[in-house]
Amino acid sequence: MVGLGDGRRPRSRLALGRGPRGVAPHVQGGPPDIHALHVLVLPAPDRDDRRTLKESRDTVRIVYPPGPRGLPLVGNLHQIRKDKIAFMLETASHGDIAHFRLGPTDAYLVNHPDHIRDVLIERSDVLPKDWLQRKIVSPFFGNGMLITNGEEHARQRRMAQPAFHPKRLDSYGRVFVEQTLHGIAGWRSGGEYEIDTEMLKMTIQNVCLTLFNADATDIVARAAVAMTTIMDLLSMEFDLALPIPMWLPTEHNRRKREAIRELDSIVMKFAEAWRKSGQDRGDLLSMLMLAHGEGRGGVTHDELRDHLIVMFAAGHETTAFTLVWAWVMISQHPEVEAALWEEVDRVLGGRPPTAEDVPQLVYTSMVVKETLRLYPAGWILSLRQPGEDIRLGGYTIPKGSRIFISPYVTHRDPRYFSEPERFRPERFRPGLDQNIRRGSYIPFGIGPRVCIGNGFAMMEAVLILATVAQRYRVSLLPGQTLVPRGNLALRPPPGVKVRVTERLRSAAAA
Numbered sequence: 297m298v299g300l301g302d303g304r305r306p307r308s309r310l311a312l313g314r315g316p317r318g319v320a321p322h323v324q325g326g327p328p329d330i331h332a333l334h335v336l337v338l339p340a341p342d343r344d345d346r347r348t349l350k351e352s353r354d355t356v357r358i359v360y361p362p363g364p365r366g367l368p369l370v371g372n373l374h375q376i377r378k379d380k381i382a383f384m385l386e387t388a389s390h391g392d393i394a395h396f397r398l399g400p401t402d403a404y405l406v407n408h409p410d411h412i413r414d415v416l417i418e419r420s421d422v423l424p425k426d427w428l429q430r431k432i433v434s435p436f437f438g439n440g441m442l443i444t445n446g447e448e449h450a451r452q453r454r455m456a457q458p459a460f461h462p463k464r465l466d467s468y469g470r471v472f473v474e475q476t477l478h479g480i481a482g483w484r485s486g487g488e489y490e491i492d493t494e495m496l497k498m499t500i501q502n503v504c505l506t507l508f509n510a511d512a513t514d515i516v517a518r519a520a521v522a523m524t525t526i527m528d529l530l531s532m533e534f535d536l537a538l539p540i541p542m543w544l545p546t547e548h549n550r551r552k553r554e555a556i557r558e559l560d561s562i563v564m565k566f567a568e569a570w571r572k573s574g575q576d577r578g579d580l581l582s583m584l585m586l587a588h589g590e591g592r593g594g595v596t597h598d599e600l601r602d603h604l605i606v607m608f609a610a611g612h613e614t615t616a617f618t619l620v621w622a623w624v625m626i627s628q629h630p631e632v633e634a635a636l637w638e639e640v641d642r643v644l645g646g647r648p649p650t651a652e653d654v655p656q657l658v659y660t661s662m663v664v665k666e667t668l669r670l671y672p673a674g675w676i677l678s679l680r681q682p683g684e685d686i687r688l689g690g691y692t693i694p695k696g697s698r699i700f701i702s703p704y705v706t707h708r709d710p711r712y713f714s715e716p717e718r719f720r721p722e723r724f725r726p727g728l729d730q731n732i733r734r735g736s737y738i739p740f741g742i743g744p745r746v747c748i749g750n751g752f753a754m755m756e757a758v759l760i761l762a763t764v765a766q767r768y769r770v771s772l773l774p775g776q777t778l779v780p781r782g783n784l785a786l787r788p789p790p791g792v793k794v795r796v797t798e799r800l801r802s803a804a805a806a
């Protein structure tokens with residue numbers, strides 16, 4: 297018997313924070329028609345996976361780690377569909393490696409920092425991104441960097457890397473601040489705003505101006521709607537473990553196609569504009585366009601589209617949602633708000649920040665890091681799928697199974713973060729942050745697939761927070777229930793309402 301108890305810990309030690317044993321106080325649902333469809337056409341693993349899983353079971357007696365009980369045929373899909381976040385929290389309470397089923401397929405939630413490092417770093421060569429997930433998102437991401445594996449992934453990553461070089465990031469700082477100032481120029485003291493919309497406007501502009509040298513003013517609203525539609529539809533397919541073939545004439549597919557067309561036309565217009573000017577501006581789009589051209593060993597039209605879509609999609613919502621949660625947390629924690637104001641006033645002395653100020657904005661960075669701990673936009677990493685049977689934490693994980701890692705879950709584990717539900721930026725105070733166990737804090741992932749936009753996002757979030765906090769108090773309007781939605785990204789509910797008050801006035805009133 298392979299160590300059944302390995303790494304297991306008592307259920308009661310995981311503070312769940314979304315109601316008893318992780319059951320969220322709300323229930324999310326999808327349309328029942330698709331669920332019915334799922335039971336009928338639940339996708340089996342592709343032919344190769346089926347063969348190898350059977351081989352694995354014949355040769356190795358599989359001992360499953362503990363996990364939540366599922367139903368015949370659907371496994372645990374019905375629970376995942378009901379509330380994914382609650383399901384993952386509950387699953388983690390079974391142990392460091394917990395087993396569940398996505399229909400006929402074995403799935404594992406890996407929730408120990410050492411095993412997480414094993415999966416994402418040490419064994420990453422035999423743990424590529426999962427085929428089902430790739431199939432679901434490929435109508436949108438094409439063959440872009442988020443979903444490719446092996447040499448193709450390494451090639452795409454090399455191509456994009458120069459756009460994220462620290463020297464380039466410094467030059468992006470000016471854009472981040474200018475766009476924030478531009479965004480808040482229209483604010484009225486005492487006015488009420490939807491902070492998610494405000495943050496999305498800024499981050500969409502930032503990604504377009506820095507990486508594509510393109511002004512996105514006119515497309516912000518359309519892009520945000522199309523992104524939400526796509527993310528909701530793809531997320532629904534994930535919940536059902538069911539890639540809905542694009543040729544099926546369903547309403548779901550019509551909406552998906554329309555939203556993809558909208559975003560395609562947005563990013564390809566950037567490419568057209570570049571073509572007209574033909575100027576190398578040193579941005580990502582210029583690099584791709586100069587390498588563009590079939591037969592020249594450069595990127596093809598499809599590759600260009602896929603690169604642009606991946607960067608556009610991965611590069612704005614994640615940071616915007618992080619900032620929304622940061623404002624929610626700041627407005628609920630007066631001591632954090634006071635420390636933030638003290639820092640921006642002291643370091644900036646009333647002038648707008650620059651990239652050079654970021655190292656001095658220590659507390660502001662701590663606020664961003666703590667926000668990313670409690671509300672990591674990438675709340676579940678892309679699923680990994682062993683290319684061979686692997687041993688992990690005393691168990692054999694068969695080839696073809698699915699491996700889940702959830703920063704949201706690990707970041708709330710009291711073994712690695714004391715009082716995990718409390719918002720305490722202090723844990724990231726330089727010096728203290730060395731106590732954080734490696735592999736337990738992974739908002740950007742780790743290893744060869746770590747977020748390429750990590751430095752971009754941190755600088756952007758710190759500069760936006762500092763620029764706004766310098767001028768405005770952002771207060772959450774009462775009467776809102778803010779339960780995070782475990783979509784592809786961790787989304788705040790739409791329309792988070794705040795009141796903004798000019799800092800000088802609010803100080804006088806205090």
Ligand code: HEM
Pocket residue numbers: 441442443453503606607610611612614615618672673674677678679738739740741742744745746747748749750752753
């Ligand atoms: C707070 C903001 C962000 C968060 C929390 C975040 C989170 C993540 C995570 C967790 C991954 C790894 C997924 C995995 O291992 O499965 C990832 C990958 C990626 N991110 Fe980000 N991200 C953020 C911002 C950005 C930005 C600003 C960009 C680009 C401008 C970006 C582009 C990418 C790309 C292209 C990948 C795929 C990298 C690869 O597979 O090699 N992200 N991100």
